[in-house]
Amino acid sequence: MMEKVTQWLQRDPDPRTREELQYLIDEKMIDELESRFSSRLEFGTAGLRGKVGCGPNRMNRLVIQETAAGLGHYLIAQITDARQRGVVIGYDGRPDSKQFAHDTASVLTALGIKVYLTHQVAATPIVAFGVKHFNAAAAVVVTASHNPPEYNGFKVYWENGAQIIPPHDSGIAEQIDIAATKPLPLESLAQAEKDEKMVWLTDDYYQTYRQAISGNPLLQNHHQPNAIRIAYTAMHGVGAQMAETLLKDAGFEQVHSVTEQREPDGSFPTVNFPNPEEAGAMDMVMALAESVDAHIACANDPDADRFAVAVKKPQGGYQMLTGDQVGALFGDYLLSNTDANKQLVGNTIVSSTLLSKIAKAAGAEYYQTLTGFKWLTNVAMQKQTSDHQFLFAYEEALGYTVGNKVWDKDGLSALVAFAQLTAELQSQGKTIWDQLESLYRKHGMHINAQRSIALSPDTPPVGDALRANPPKMIAGRRVEIIDDLKLSLRTYANGETQAINLPSSDVLTYQLERGARVIVRPSGTEPKLKCYYEIAGDFEIDETFEQAQANAEREMETLISEHQASLAS
Numbered sequence: 001m002m003e004k005v006t007q008w009l010q011r012d013p014d015p016r017t018r019e020e021l022q023y024l025i026d027e028k029m030i031d032e033l034e035s036r037f038s039s040r041l042e043f044g045t046a047g048l049r050g051k052v053g054c055g056p057n058r059m060n061r062l063v064i065q066e067t068a069a070g071l072g073h074y075l076i077a078q079i080t081d082a083r084q085r086g087v088v089i090g091y092d093g094r095p096d097s098k099q100f101a102h103d104t105a106s107v108l109t110a111l112g113i114k115v116y117l118t119h120q121v122a123a124t125p126i127v128a129f130g131v132k133h134f135n136a137a138a139a140v141v142v143t144a145s146h147n148p149p150e151y152n153g154f155k156v157y158w159e160n161g162a163q164i165i166p167p168h169d170s171g172i173a174e175q176i177d178i179a180a181t182k183p184l185p186l187e188s189l190a191q192a193e194k195d196e197k198m199v200w201l202t203d204d205y206y207q208t209y210r211q212a213i214s215g216n217p218l219l220q221n222h223h224q225p226n227a228i229r230i231a232y233t234a235m236h237g238v239g240a241q242m243a244e245t246l247l248k249d250a251g252f253e254q255v256h257s258v259t260e261q262r263e264p265d266g267s268f269p270t271v272n273f274p275n276p277e278e279a280g281a282m283d284m285v286m287a288l289a290e291s292v293d294a295h296i297a298c299a300n301d302p303d304a305d306r307f308a309v310a311v312k313k314p315q316g317g318y319q320m321l322t323g324d325q326v327g328a329l330f331g332d333y334l335l336s337n338t339d340a341n342k343q344l345v346g347n348t349i350v351s352s353t354l355l356s357k358i359a360k361a362a363g364a365e366y367y368q369t370l371t372g373f374k375w376l377t378n379v380a381m382q383k384q385t386s387d388h389q390f391l392f393a394y395e396e397a398l399g400y401t402v403g404n405k406v407w408d409k410d411g412l413s414a415l416v417a418f419a420q421l422t423a424e425l426q427s428q429g430k431t432i433w434d435q436l437e438s439l440y441r442k443h444g445m446h447i448n449a450q451r452s453i454a455l456s457p458d459t460p461p462v463g464d465a466l467r468a469n470p471p472k473m474i475a476g477r478r479v480e481i482i483d484d485l486k487l488s489l490r491t492y493a494n495g496e497t498q499a500i501n502l503p504s505s506d507v508l509t510y511q512l513e514r515g516a517r518v519i520v521r522p523s524g525t526e527p528k529l530k531c532y533y534e535i536a537g538d539f540e541i542d543e544t545f546e547q548a549q550a551n552a553e554r555e556m557e558t559l560i561s562e563h564q565a566s567l568a569s
Contacts, residue, residue: 004037008054011184013103014061017054024054040180043067043173045165045374049144049153052096056180059152064100065184067154068107068140070176072185075113075137078171079159082137086114088201090127091142092303093238093264094152097121100142102189104154109192110185113137117189118201121238121264123304124155125410126209130201131161132407133208146235146275146301149267160381161407163374166503210242213413214249218391218403221337223424225251230296230419231289233258235274235281236265237302239412246416252423256292258284268302276301276308276320276398286310286318296422296432300411306398307414311432321432324352324448326418327394328439329432331355333421334392334402335362343391344384346376349485349502349509350450350519350532351396357443364391370485370505371521373399377407396448437545444515445539445548447556453529453567462522462529462567463506474510474518475562481511516555518563529567533559 005025012018024032036055041048041063048067052059075082087108091101098121105115116134118127127141137159144151156172158164164172192198213219230247232255234240240262247255260270261284268274271281276299289297289310297310297318309326310318321329331345341363347355348371359366365388369375376393384390394400399409402417425435440446455462463486470491471479482491483500485507490498507521515536523530535556539548 001033001037005033008037008056008062012054012060012062013065017060017062021054040177043070043169043176045163045169045372047153047155047164049147049151051150052152059096059100059154061099061103064103064142064154065107065186066180067176068104069111069179069184070174071138071140071156071172072108072111072113073179074168074172074175076111078168079137083112084114085135085137085159086116088116088127088130088134088136088139089142090118090122090124090130090139090201092124092144092266093121093236094144094149094266096152097142097266100152100154101140104140104142105189105192105198106186107184109189109195109197110187112197115192115198116201117198118205122201122206123238123242123300123412125305125406125408125412126206126242128157128161128408128410129209129212129406130205131157131159133212141303143303145303146273146306148273157408160378162377162381163372163408165374165378206242210245210249212405213246213416216403216405216413218334218338219250219413219416219420221420221424222251223420223427225419225423226253227426228252228296228419228423229254229256229292229294230298231256231258231285231292231294232297232415233261233282233285233288233299234264234304235271235276235299235302236261236263236268237274237300237304238264239300239304243300243304243412243415246412247419250416250420252419256288256294258288260284264302274302276306282308282310282320289318295426296418298415298418300415301398304411305409307400307411307418308398309418314431314433322448323394323396323398324354324446325436326398327351327396327400328354328358328446329421329435330392330394330400330402330414330417331358332362332435332439333417333424335359335364338391340364342388344380344388345391346380346393348372348376348395349507351394352446352448352534353517353536354439354443354446355394358439361443364388370503370507371395373401373409377401381407396450433545440545440548441539444536445552446534446536447549447552449533449556449560451531451533451560451564452523453531453564455527455529457527459527461506463508463520466508466520471510471566474512474566475516475559477512477514477516477559479510480513483507483509483511485509516559518559531560531563531567533563535559
């Protein structure tokens with residue numbers, strides 16, 4: 001191992017991480033050295049993501065340069081005119097992100113690849129937008145999204161504008177491994193600019209994204225926007241300026257931003273975890289909403305690709321909507337404002353089945369993919385036809401894309417769309433809660449939940465045990481269908497089978513009687529099992545919204561507790 005450490009010290013261009021590594025050596029911190037050097041950060045379909053620090057198993061300048069070299073060589077091999085078409089590069093507000101972005105540009109231009117580099121921080125969807133805008137070969141966003149402050153990441157988009165999927169992930173990873181053994185190509189940005197291999201993306205480019213979103217035909221539903229009061233937070237990320245601008249373009253003048261969280265700050269001083277899904281992360285924007293009597297309290301995550309919203313309740317206070325609730329509201333809203341039978345909408349296998357029912361009732365085409373937005377957009381491009389154009393997709397983890405201006409989740413356009421939905425309902429004398437109740441009464445009361453079970457690292461694969469002894473009952477409900485995505489096989493209770501047309505993945509889905517569903521899959525990054533639950537029951541005519549929700553939640557508690565107990569036994 002010490003030979004690897006010595007080689008690393010010789011190649012590392014960053015005095016800070018060299019000093020950190022030398023300290024670990026001097027203090028004989030063998031366990032820490034093992035953690036940094038026993039493996040390399042794995043490059044996958046989400047690119048790279050990890051803690052910042054020295055060594056190949058951390059995010060640092062050398063890892064970034066080697067990754068950029070691997071990506072560059074792969075692009076040149078795969079795309080004939082990659083050098084001329086170029087790569088768009090942007091970055092978030094974390095401490096190392098600008099340097100990592102500039103290192104990426106330095107390597108790619110040295111390989112002869114044109115680079116479009118943002119002149120300041122940029123929301124992830126603004127960078128992803130650039131792939132199609134410039135007809136680029138790829139894009140890179142240096143961001144760790146909503147991860148804690150000590151993390152950073154390197155996200156890659158392919159020439160179609162969507163995040164990479166197999167086989168590109170493994171192909172790039174192979175080239176990174178080769179690049180890590182060779183001298184690295186580097187060119188100063190000044191020289192690259194002089195040689196016309198680098199273009200700075202200044203405010204004009206950001207305005208091009210703004211115009212594309214504000215001109216999106218799906219975001220032209222202007223119903224008394226100034227009657228709506230909005231509280232907003234960028235959660236110390238990069239979304240505030242563009243979010244406020246897009247809302248103003250759409251006529252929303254009563255927008256109040258959380259001052260303490262408005263500017264980019266990679267230390268995220270006012271939140272324990274900069275993810276809107278985490279408990280407490282929305283506290284400040286909900287407090288601001290309370291003080292200005294806002295209709296909705298909205299948030300983007302730090303790179304502004306996710307969108308979260310809490311809605312004012314009739315009895316006072318604010319309640320955060322789940323990603324599935326927002327997805328269902330969007331699906332119904334967008335289909336009702338378009339020629340629905342010519343539209344294509346989709347969500348992931350762990351998201352609510354409610355969208356499929358909304359789409360069917362509207363006459364739209366619906367599709368379903370594996371977990372991850374990369375699948376939602378790549379599959380959408382394959383499935384859309386002249387008769388069914390892509391309209392909308394979402395995943396339950398607060399990711400939404402409205403239309404095809406950005407082929408990835410876009411929390412900025414989602415913010416505008418939800419504000420417009422709220423304004424339209426308000427103009428009709430309705431609230432978001434009224435609309436949710438209407439959807440539930442029409443399609444059934446749907447609630448979803450997720451639980452994770454921690455496993456010891458040496459636990460045998462849980463999926464294999466479940467396949468060997470498939471359950472016939474779960475929480476007193478008969479198992480009617482088992483979908484095994486590892487075997488690409490659907491099995492009915494009577495023993496009949498059917499092929500499943502989805503990529504192989506270690507996921508088991510149990511369709512239960514009376515509209516319930518359980519999905520089990522191992523985490524791809526940690527020793528834990530992820531379980532997703534859905535209750536989809538009838539909404540009785542004489543029930544109130546609160547009663548139907550309470551009944552469904554009781555059923556959900558039973559389903560979760562009994563299923564978790566069965567896994568432990």
